[in-house]
Amino acid sequence: MLALPYFYEPTILKGNTHFELSEATSKHCIQVLRMRAGESLHLTDGVGNLYTASIVEPDKKKTVVKIDLVVHTPAPTKNVCIAIGLLKNTGRFEWFLEKATEMGVTKIVPLICERSERSKLKQERMQGVVVAALIQSKQTWLPVLSEPIRVAQFIDQHPASQGLIAHCEEGHKTALKDISNSSDTSILIGPEGDFTESEITLAIDAKYTPVSLGETRLRTETAGMVAAALLLYKN
Numbered sequence: 001m002l003a004l005p006y007f008y009e010p011t012i013l014k015g016n017t018h019f020e021l022s023e024a025t026s027k028h029c030i031q032v033l034r035m036r037a038g039e040s041l042h043l044t045d046g047v048g049n050l051y052t053a054s055i056v057e058p059d060k061k062k063t064v065v066k067i068d069l070v071v072h073t074p075a076p077t078k079n080v081c082i083a084i085g086l087l088k089n090t091g092r093f094e095w096f097l098e099k100a101t102e103m104g105v106t107k108i109v110p111l112i113c114e115r116s117e118r119s120k121l122k123q124e125r126m127q128g129v130v131v132a133a134l135i136q137s138k139q140t141w142l143p144v145l146s147e148p149i150r151v152a153q154f155i156d157q158h159p160a161s162q163g164l165i166a167h168c169e170e171g172h173k174t175a176l177k178d179i180s181n182s183s184d185t186s187i188l189i190g191p192e193g194d195f196t197e198s199e200i201t202l203a204i205d206a207k208y209t210p211v212s213l214g215e216t217r218l219r220t221e222t223a224g225m226v227a228a229a230l231l232l233y234k235n
Helices: 023-032 090-103 123-137 151-157 197-205 220-232
Strands: 006-008 018-020 040-044 049-057 064-072 079-085 107-112 162-166 184-189 209-212
Touching (some): 006 123, 079 220, 090 220, 162 197, 162 220
Parallel strands (some): 079 107, 079 184, 162 209
Antiparallel strands (some): 018 064, 049 064
16 A cells, blocks of 8 residues: 655644645645545644545645544654754755654754854755655654754753763763763764864863764764764664
8 A cells, every 4th residue: 555645734733623735735735646535645743643634625725634533643752952063065964954853853953163164054944854854754743943053052041951062072071872861862063173172161061971972083964963873772
């Protein structure tokens, strides 16, 4: 049996019996997939709910569907926030967003660091990358993608039960694979050129634990993926 088409509709409500699809979803269903009345599809609101719906009024701009079934998936038991330095190459940053979403990262915070070569993002475009990855991986919990923020602001505004910082400077660091499990972890990943000494000191003074991701020096986006994998899939 073919999998049902899968769409993200953030305005759908759990009590809805009928719902009007967004223009973008309507167009894709009717013009691209050529779906007709009676055919079924999946919708998610990004906060854990998966709706099975059937088309009752096909229209390329405002298709109406009937909600046939709602299944709720509980929130992830591990909250993993990756706060990662902005990259000069936006394509590499988009790659990280896509893969982090597919893996199930809870929150992604672009960091403006002292050595960052970029301080702004096309937020709407980046959000689109995250949504597309959610749809592709057929998940029901959309990661939070924050606006870019400076390192000091992040540390001040995002308390976590376990705060970590990965950097390449000398000094005592614990291997991330040896860090104990936590239900709420934030990890700081530096930009090209790494964090400055003052940024590292700031994090350590705020009780962030310095960690190592391995023996080799990793690109920023690779470091983000390694950190996500080690934190999400550790037993």
